[in-house]
Amino acid sequence: MGNPVVDDAKSKMVARIDALKRDLTKIRTGRASIALLDGIRVDAYGSKMPLNQVAALTVPESRMIVVQPWDPQMLPMIEKAILASDIGLTPSSDGKVIRLPIPQLTEERRKDLVKQVKKIAEEFKVGVRGDRHKANDVFKKQKADKEISEDDMTRYQDEVQKLTDDFIKQIDAIAAGKEKEVMEV
The missing domain is CATH 3.30.1360.40 (Gyrase A; domain 2)
Incomplete structure (x- = not known):
């Protein structure tokens, strides 16, 4: 069993991925949905x-x-x-x-939608980084209160950093897929 703070950060990041997918379905791609x-x-x-x-x-x-x-x-x-x-x-x-x-999208409109996708993805990346920051603050407080050692704090922070990197890669991949879909004629 992992650390509850790491598990909490991971569950928040998973929820962000689900929310990102939901938000991106609302962006029109020229195909009926x-x-x-x-x-x-x-x-x-x-x-x-x-x-x-x-x-x-x-x-x-x-x-x-x-x-x-x-x-x-x-x-x-x-x-x-x-x-x-x-x-x-x-x-x-x-x-x-x-x-x-559903009208055919113009090239200009497609480019606007790609910008919108990038903006939404960036907001979700900021959220994931915020989750990492909150978890790290908890670890620092736990160390200050002598609940965990310096080594444990470093290990947990590394774990959360790996999660953050993984989720940012997922967000980039999802956004790239949506951008490709939007640019398809």
């Missing part, structure tokens, strides 16, 4: 509900998302919620379903 609609909430039956709880979401082709409300009277509220969101898609409705065509 239901994940683009995550976070859209619809005024339904007196409360704000996630879009996927008031409609069936499908991707019939690579550049189209279809939203089919369970209740046809929800159509205007769903359209309003999509327009109010920041996903930049314009819904078109035929009275039964809403179609969201």
Whole structure:
């Protein structure tokens, strides 16, 4: 069994990787993905509900998302919620379903999205480094309180540094994959 402080730092870093993957799914790549609609909430039956709880979401082709409300009277509220969101898609409705065509991304827009991916990745790297810093502070305090020896403190700090390096490499790899996806025409 490892050190609880090291284990805690590792679990925080794992959570950051999961959050990074979630955040990056919301970046449009020119391909239809239901994940683009995550976070859209619809005024339904007196409360704000996630879009996927008031409609069936499908991707019939690579550049189209279809939203089919369970209740046809929800159509205007769903359209309003999509327009109010920041996903930049314009819904078109035929009275039964809403179609969201995914436009081809321009080269300029792709470059902007790559910058956005890099910025998000950097924020997560800063978070991982913050986790390392907090763990190291705990080790220093434990050493000052004579709970651990100098050797133990150094060993634990090395362990946390290795974790930090591994997680930063993972963040870079995930970001590079997303950048490649965004730049694909």
